[in-house]
Amino acid sequence: MKTYGVILAGGGGTRFWPLSRKELPKQLLNLTGKDLMVNETIDRLEGNVEKENILVVTNSTQAELMLTATAGRVRPDHVLAEPAARNTAACIGYAAMEILCKYGDGVMCVLPSDHYIKNVDVYKRVIASAIDVAGKTDALVTIGIQPAFPSTGYGYICHEEKRNDDGSYAVRHFVEKPNLQKAKEYLLSGEYLWNSGMFIWKASVIMKYFEELLPEIYDCLKKIGDAMNTDREQEVIQEIYPQIPKISIDYGIMERAGKVLVLEGDFGWSDVGSWDALEALYEKDEYGNITYGEQVHIDTRDCIIYAKNKLVTTIGLNSVIVVETEDAVLVCDKNRAQEVKKIVEALQDSNKPQYL
Amino acid sequence: MKTYGVILAGGGGTRFWPLSRKELPKQLLNLTGKDLMVNETIDRLEGNVEKENILVVTNSTQAELMLTATAGRVRPDHVLAEPAARNTAACIGYAAMEILCKYGDGVMCVLPSDHYIKNVDVYKRVIASAIDVAGKTDALVTIGIQPAFPSTGYGYICHEEKRNDDGSYAVRHFVEKPNLQKAKEYLLSGEYLWNSGMFIWKASVIMKYFEELLPEIYDCLKKIGDAMNTDREQEVIQEIYPQIPKISIDYGIMERAGKVLVLEGDFGWSDVGSWDALEALYEKDEYGNITYGEQVHIDTRDCIIYAKNKLVTTIGLNSVIVVETEDAVLVCDKNRAQEVKKIVEALQDSNKPQYL
Numbered sequence: 101m102k103t104y105g106v107i108l109a110g111g112g113g114t115r116f117w118p119l120s121r122k123e124l125p126k127q128l129l130n131l132t133g134k135d136l137m138v139n140e141t142i143d144r145l146e147g148n149v150e151k152e153n154i155l156v157v158t159n160s161t162q163a164e165l166m167l168t169a170t171a172g173r174v175r176p177d178h179v180l181a182e183p184a185a186r187n188t189a190a191c192i193g194y195a196a197m198e199i200l201c202k203y204g205d206g207v208m209c210v211l212p213s214d215h216y217i218k219n220v221d222v223y224k225r226v227i228a229s230a231i232d233v234a235g236k237t238d239a240l241v242t243i244g245i246q247p248a249f250p251s252t253g254y255g256y257i258c259h260e261e262k263r264n265d266d267g268s269y270a271v272r273h274f275v276e277k278p279n280l281q282k283a284k285e286y287l288l289s290g291e292y293l294w295n296s297g298m299f300i301w302k303a304s305v306i307m308k309y310f311e312e313l314l315p316e317i318y319d320c321l322k323k324i325g326d327a328m329n330t331d332r333e334q335e336v337i338q339e340i341y342p343q344i345p346k347i348s349i350d351y352g353i354m355e356r357a358g359k360v361l362v363l364e365g366d367f368g369w370s371d372v373g374s375w376d377a378l379e380a381l382y383e384k385d386e387y388g389n390i391t392y393g394e395q396v397h398i399d400t401r402d403c404i405i406y407a408k409n410k411l412v413t414t415i416g417l418n419s420v421i422v423v424e425t426e427d428a429v430l431v432c433d434k435n436r437a438q439e440v441k442k443i444v445e446a447l448q449d450s451n452k453p454q455y456l
Numbered sequence: 457m458k459t460y461g462v463i464l465a466g467g468g469g470t471r472f473w474p475l476s477r478k479e480l481p482k483q484l485l486n487l488t489g490k491d492l493m494v495n496e497t498i499d500r501l502e503g504n505v506e507k508e509n510i511l512v513v514t515n516s517t518q519a520e521l522m523l524t525a526t527a528g529r530v531r532p533d534h535v536l537a538e539p540a541a542r543n544t545a546a547c548i549g550y551a552a553m554e555i556l557c558k559y560g561d562g563v564m565c566v567l568p569s570d571h572y573i574k575n576v577d578v579y580k581r582v583i584a585s586a587i588d589v590a591g592k593t594d595a596l597v598t599i600g601i602q603p604a605f606p607s608t609g610y611g612y613i614c615h616e617e618k619r620n621d622d623g624s625y626a627v628r629h630f631v632e633k634p635n636l637q638k639a640k641e642y643l644l645s646g647e648y649l650w651n652s653g654m655f656i657w658k659a660s661v662i663m664k665y666f667e668e669l670l671p672e673i674y675d676c677l678k679k680i681g682d683a684m685n686t687d688r689e690q691e692v693i694q695e696i697y698p699q700i701p702k703i704s705i706d707y708g709i710m711e712r713a714g715k716v717l718v719l720e721g722d723f724g725w726s727d728v729g730s731w732d733a734l735e736a737l738y739e740k741d742e743y744g745n746i747t748y749g750e751q752v753h754i755d756t757r758d759c760i761i762y763a764k765n766k767l768v769t770t771i772g773l774n775s776v777i778v779v780e781t782e783d784a785v786l787v788c789d790k791n792r793a794q795e796v797k798k799i800v801e802a803l804q805d806s807n808k809p810q811y812l
Binding site: 118396398399407410411412413414415416417420422424426427428429430431432433435436439440442443446447450452455 | 474752754755763766767768769770771772773776778780782783784785786787788789791792795796798799802803806808811
C-alpha cells in the first residue's frame, strides 16, 4: 500500500510577530537556523514517504510563496490551496479526496508543518510504526508525545494502560489544555500523552469517518471529488470549499471515532508556539541567552535576542525577548511571550496593516 | 561693554548612543522635540547677547555639520574649529583670544551646548545678572544650580553663607562628584550648588588668569593671538593648538583663582547626561512612560521608548529604555543608563567603527 504525506501548512502564525506575518507564517520561517520549518517537515518524511507522494495544503494567500519555498521538494500540483480557511477537518478531507480520486487509496501521514523535532531518527521510526499499524488495522492512529513537564499549553491524549502487541495503545479520550494541577496529575499517571496533531490513517478510512460523523462536510467533499480530474475541478473547489463547516479534526472525528490508537513518541518535540519555545531548539550561551544576529551585551541573562538586520545591544536585562526585523522591534518579558498575539490584535485594531 | 556668547560644542557624547554618534554628538541632537540642543542654547542668549557676538567652539570633525546646523544663527567665521581636543581651558582660552584680538574686550558667557533649561525666562534673568556682576567686578562668575535632589552625578560649588549686595556669593571651593552621604549633607547645608559649567567673565580677566595660573597655555594662546588677523592665523592654530596642555577650566583656573563668585540659578536645569535624564524633559504618560515615535505597548510602565524609524512594541516591561535608530537598537535597564558608554567602548574594542 502506498504512503502519502499531507502537510498542513495554512496557519497564520501571529505568535512569532514581528518575524512572522500574514503572508510569512511560522512554517515559512527558518527558526532553527537550518531550513524553513515546512521544508524540515518534508525532509523528515524521507524513508517513509516518496517525495512524489507528498502533498502540502496551504491557503490561497500563501500558495505562491509556498510553491517557491518547496520547489524541488514538492510537485507544484501537490501544493493544494484552500480558497478559504475552514479549519483542519476541511483541509484533511480535501487532501484525502485528492489522494483517493487521483492516486488511489493509501496511508496518509497528516503532519503539522511548523513543529520542531530534535531526534529525527527516532521520529522516523515512530512514523514507520504508525504507517504499519494504520495499514494493518484500519484504525485512526495518532502520535502522542511523552510529556516532558506538566504543560498547560498542550492538549492531552488519555490511553489504556495496556499496550497492544503492535506497540500502540487504545485511546480513551482526548483532553483540552488542562490547568497546572491537572497537568501534574496527567504527568504522574503515565497514561497521558501530549496531542501532537500528527495523524496516520488510510485515506479510505478517514473518508468513511467523514461520511459517518461529518456528513455535511462529506457532501461537500463528494462534490469536490466528483469534479476532480475534470475541467470543472478548480471552479467547484472555489465554489464549494468556502461552504464547508468549520470544525477541527480533533472535535469532528478523533474524539468521536470508534477505533483510535496512539503511538508514543519521545523524540524531542515542540510545537514552537511562541518566542520562548526557541529555548528548546538552541544551545544557550554561558549566560543562558539564545542569540541570533549581530549583538553586544552587558550583564544580560536568560534572554532571547533575535537581530535580523540591525545591531542589537542590551544592558542589564533578565529574561527578556528582543526581536528586531526590517520594520518593527519587539521587547517582551519572556514569561509573557504568549501575549505577542495581543500586539498583532492591537495593530489590527489601530489599522496598521503594513505590520500584519 | 560688549557681551559675547561662547558656546562649547566640541563634546563627543557617547551617552546617547545609538542616537548620538562620533559625528553626531548630543549637542546636534533634537532631544527636546523642539530644536537641536546647540540651537536652543544659542536662542536662549536672545536679549543678553547679540546674534552677531555669538561664537561656537567645536572640533574639526564636527565643524561642517555645526556650520550647517547653526546657519542663520551664527556667523560662519564664528564657528571655531579646534584642530585637536585639548579640554575646556584650551578652547575657552582660544575663544577669549579670538574676542580680544578681533573684537575687543567684553563679557564672555561661556555655556555648554548640550544642557536642558526648563524655565528660559528665569535663566535669562540670571545670565543678565551674571553679565552685570562680571562687568562691574572683574570677578570670575559662575552659575550654581539650586540642587533638586542629592545628586551623585554632578560636581558642587560651596559658597559663603552671606549673599553679596549684587546677589552673588563668594565661592569657597569646588567639589568633585560626591557619594550619596556627602550629597545629602550638601543638600541640607544650603551652601552647596550644582556646578553647571556656565562661566561669565571679561575676556581680559580670564586671559590674566591664564597668564598667572596656566602660563604654558598662555604662551600658546599668545602665539595664536599674534597670528590672528594675519595670513598665518590658520597655520599657527593648526601648529600650536595641538600642543596646548590638556586641563579643564575647573581644575586649571576656577579652583585656584582669587575672586570667584557664584549666582544661584533655579530654572529647571539638567545636563541631560544619559537616556534616563529625558524624564526631566518630557511629560510622562499615565503609565509613567516617555515615548517618541510609533509604538504599541502592553502593560509597560516607567519606560523610556524612542522609536526613530521602526514600530517599537513592548510587553510587560518595567523601567526599561528602548532606543531604535537606523542601524542599531539599545535595550537597557533604566537604572543602568550610565553604562551605555560601555557599549560604545565594546564596539570600539570589537572594531565596529560603522556604529560609532
